[in-house]
Each structure stands twice: as C-alpha cells, then as structure tokens.
Amino acid sequence: MRLFFLLLLLPHLALSFETPSIFPRAPTVPNASKFACKCVPGDQCWPSEKEWKAFNLTIGGRLRKAVPAAAVCYNEFEGKSYYDKAACDELIQNWTVQEAIIETTLNPIRPYYSNMTCWPTTNPNETCTIGYLSSFYIPTTTATAPTDLSLAINFARHKNIRFLVRNTGHDFMGRSVGYGSLAVNTHELKTVDFAKRYKGPGKYDGSAVTVGAGVQGAELYALAFKQEPKVVVVGGECPTVGYAGGYLQGGGHGPLATIYGMGADQVLSFDVVTATGDLVTANANSHSDLYWALKGGGPSTYAIAYRMTVKTPPEVPCAGMIININSTHTNDSALFWKAVEAFHGLSNLYVDNGMFV
Incomplete structure (x- = not known):
C-alpha cells in the first residue's frame, strides 16, 4: 500500500483539494413535457445525408465522420475496415497515457463516458461500436474557429441535435462526450x-x-x-x-x-x-x-x-517535495491510515507556512 503527497512551498498559500462530482444527480425540470428530446441517429428528424453534405460545404469540407480511436484494432466498424495492427499495438501501449488519449480527437480521459464499446483489443474479430461518442466532428483551426463554432451551433440548433466542444477530453462531468452529437474539436487552437x-x-x-x-x-x-x-x-x-x-x-x-x-x-x-x-x-x-x-x-x-x-503576475519562486508513505516496514493497513491521518492533521500548519498540498 502506498500514498504520495506532493507539497509546494509558496508564500501565503492555502491547502485545497478538487473533488468533482463524477455522477451528478439529474435535475428536475418543471413542465418537462414542453421540451422536445434531441434527435439522434435513426430518428426521422435526424439530418439526412444530403443535409450533412450541404452543411459540410458551408464549413469548407472540414466535417468528419466520427470513428473511435480503437477502430484500428477491429476488422470492421460500421461496415468498413480500419484495422492496422501496428497502430493498434501502439494504442494498446498508450491507452492509459493522458497525452495519448487527448490526441484521439473524441475520446474522454474518463473512459466510462464513452460507454467503452470500442476498446483496444488483440482480437480483431470482436465488435466495435460508436458508443456515446459524437456522430460527427469538426477539427477546427485558429483561422476557422469562430466561423466553425458559429455555423456548427446554428446547424445543431436548427436541426435539434446535440452540440458539444471537445478540447482535451478532461471534463470529469462527461460534457465532452454526447451520443448523436455534432462536436467541434478546439485542441489545435494553440495561439x-x-x-x-x-x-x-x-x-x-x-x-x-x-x-x-x-x-x-x-x-x-x-x-x-x-x-x-x-x-x-x-x-x-x-x-x-x-x-x-x-x-x-x-x-x-x-x-x-x-x-x-x-x-x-x-x-x-x-x-x-x-x-x-x-x-x-x-x-x-x-x-x-x-x-x-x-x-x-x-x-x-x-x-x-x-x-x-x-x-500574468510576476514569477513566484517555489520549492517542492514528495512524502511517500509506503508498506516497506509493515503491512498493517490500520497503521498506514494512521500515518495518513497524521499528515492531514497538520493541514493548518501547512497553510500557515505557505504550502499547497
């Protein structure tokens, strides 16, 4: 058993933690019958192929059909083959690396939001489906971002389909994933x-x-x-x-x-x-x-x-260290958690001395 604490010594700095709600409760919407559900693939109201092509022309041909990153590990995805053993092997090796997931265009870093229906595998005969990923996306650039966003929002609004923005896939609330959505990827806006x-x-x-x-x-x-x-x-x-x-x-x-x-x-x-x-x-x-x-x-x-x-405030000099509480000398879990409790018991002392933990 092992637990790491990272401390940064900074002047006048308080102890704080981020604890996002991963499974938020759905809000109660008054008069919900007045609201229409969004159109999804298979619905009669879902835009036709002709409408998607017309929209694609308005954004200079930048519209892309969504394909899960792991489709390279399967013989078939939606009637086409994307199988590439070398690419699949590389994906399997990097699937738990944040930087690699960020570059996949659509996948979230917290995988359960995608429904995990197309996962890297060594068996290409398994089934790969889109899961909860977007149906289409636009890989926007610095030059095209304002126009892409405006046209995409208006198209989604008029066609009553979901719209979302995906940058790094870091959103712990799952807002960068949405089934049947049109997504705009802003990851290349690096100015x-x-x-x-x-x-x-x-x-x-x-x-x-x-x-x-x-x-x-x-x-x-x-x-x-x-x-x-x-x-x-x-x-x-x-x-x-x-x-x-x-x-x-x-x-x-x-x-x-x-x-x-x-x-x-x-x-x-x-x-x-x-x-x-x-x-x-x-x-x-x-x-x-x-x-x-x-x-x-x-x-x-x-x-x-x-x-x-x-x-951009002036630079703040700082120093850092890591405290490692591990099981080198004992496997007594009760003793381990006593050490953790002792560490947290000094929280006020850390804050008084300008530390961030």
Missing part, C-alpha cells in the same frame, strides 16, 4: 501572445497573455517562464488540462489561487460564440454581464470560449 502591458478596457494595466482554447497548462507555464521578466499564470496542477476554456469558466482552482485569486479572477477578456451563433468579445466594457457570468459560471453555460486574455 499564445504575451503583452508587456494590457491596453484595456478596464483598470488593469499590467502584463497579460492571450491564449487559444487548445493551449494546455504545461505549454503555457513553459512559455511564461521564457518571458523576460518571467511571469506566471494562475492555472491548475494537472499539466494537460486545457487552460483557456472550461477550466477558467469553472472558476480555475490551482496552487496560486490564494496568492492571486482564482483563475477566473485573472480573465480580462473572452472571445466567445453564443448559443445563437453570435461572435462576441466580452470584457469590462463590452457585454459586461456576459463577462462576469463567464468568470466561474460554468463551462459552456453561457457561451463557448475560443480565446481568452488573462493577467
């Missing part, structure tokens, strides 16, 4: 532009960075460290989380939060697409109500962000 001085609007006049939705925490941290002078961003502890999207709209918890405030407190401007397909820049002066709602109001609750500008 990062640092500015020595933010020119408004608003009262802030310090340094800032404008970040595309596909930029991940580790990428942004490394670039911030290369600035002169070095700066930091208030981000999360997991390096593969997409920074300028659901993370900040969810509040933005992380090691620097008790020094500079939550990640959402750092946002100066959002470039978003609303549920009606409108392109909007929301900041202190323009669409200020939307600006405040997006700062912690929940991922994609009010709009879909494809770019954000945030503050």
Whole structure:
C-alpha cells in the first residue's frame, strides 16, 4: 500500500483539494413535457445525408465522420475496415497515457463516458461500436474557429441535435462526450501572445497573455517562464488540462489561487460564440454581464470560449517535495491510515507556512 503527497512551498498559500462530482444527480425540470428530446441517429428528424453534405460545404469540407480511436484494432466498424495492427499495438501501449488519449480527437480521459464499446483489443474479430461518442466532428483551426463554432451551433440548433466542444477530453462531468452529437474539436487552437502591458478596457494595466482554447497548462507555464521578466499564470496542477476554456469558466482552482485569486479572477477578456451563433468579445466594457457570468459560471453555460486574455503576475519562486508513505516496514493497513491521518492533521500548519498540498 502506498500514498504520495506532493507539497509546494509558496508564500501565503492555502491547502485545497478538487473533488468533482463524477455522477451528478439529474435535475428536475418543471413542465418537462414542453421540451422536445434531441434527435439522434435513426430518428426521422435526424439530418439526412444530403443535409450533412450541404452543411459540410458551408464549413469548407472540414466535417468528419466520427470513428473511435480503437477502430484500428477491429476488422470492421460500421461496415468498413480500419484495422492496422501496428497502430493498434501502439494504442494498446498508450491507452492509459493522458497525452495519448487527448490526441484521439473524441475520446474522454474518463473512459466510462464513452460507454467503452470500442476498446483496444488483440482480437480483431470482436465488435466495435460508436458508443456515446459524437456522430460527427469538426477539427477546427485558429483561422476557422469562430466561423466553425458559429455555423456548427446554428446547424445543431436548427436541426435539434446535440452540440458539444471537445478540447482535451478532461471534463470529469462527461460534457465532452454526447451520443448523436455534432462536436467541434478546439485542441489545435494553440495561439499564445504575451503583452508587456494590457491596453484595456478596464483598470488593469499590467502584463497579460492571450491564449487559444487548445493551449494546455504545461505549454503555457513553459512559455511564461521564457518571458523576460518571467511571469506566471494562475492555472491548475494537472499539466494537460486545457487552460483557456472550461477550466477558467469553472472558476480555475490551482496552487496560486490564494496568492492571486482564482483563475477566473485573472480573465480580462473572452472571445466567445453564443448559443445563437453570435461572435462576441466580452470584457469590462463590452457585454459586461456576459463577462462576469463567464468568470466561474460554468463551462459552456453561457457561451463557448475560443480565446481568452488573462493577467500574468510576476514569477513566484517555489520549492517542492514528495512524502511517500509506503508498506516497506509493515503491512498493517490500520497503521498506514494512521500515518495518513497524521499528515492531514497538520493541514493548518501547512497553510500557515505557505504550502499547497
């Protein structure tokens, strides 16, 4: 039995933990009979092949039919063969690696949201189905993101089908997965532009960075460290989380939060697409109500962000260490948990000395 604790020594930093609800209770909707169910494949209202082709023309031919990443391990998926033994062997080897799952375009890091109906296997005769993954997706780019998002939202709204955004697949609530949906993948939106001085609007006049939705925490941290002078961003502890999207709209918890405030407190401007397909820049002066709602109001609750500008505070020196409580000297589980209890019993001491655990 083994348990690791990671400690970062930072000035004035509080102890905190992320405990997302993996299985949230479905809300009760008043007058539910007034709401129509979304169309799914097989329904009469599901868009025809002609309608999908027409939509594809409006987005420059970028629409893709969804194929599970593990289809390369099967002889057949929906009447076609995608079998590739070398690709399958590589996928099996990397299936538990976050970085590999992120690059699969549609798969979530928490696999149960996909229904796990197409899993890597050494038996290509087994069955592979789409499960709960999207039916179609658009691999958008920096140049096409606003248009792709707007057209996709409007198509999904008018055809009454599910719409979702998939960036890294990190969403523990499963919101980056949806059966019978049209998805927009924002993972390639990797633009990062640092500015020595933010020119408004608003009262802030310090340094800032404008970040595309596909930029991940580790990428942004490394670039911030290369600035002169070095700066930091208030981000999360997991390096593969997409920074300028659901993370900040969810509040933005992380090691620097008790020094500079939550990640959402750092946002100066959002470039978003609303549920009606409108392109909007929301900041202190323009669409200020939307600006405040997006700062912690929940991922994609009010709009879909494809770019954000945030503050970049000065660099904060820190040190780190790992405490390893293991079973080298005893296998007594009661004693093990006493050690864990003792560690947590010192929580106030950690906070008083500027530590994040």
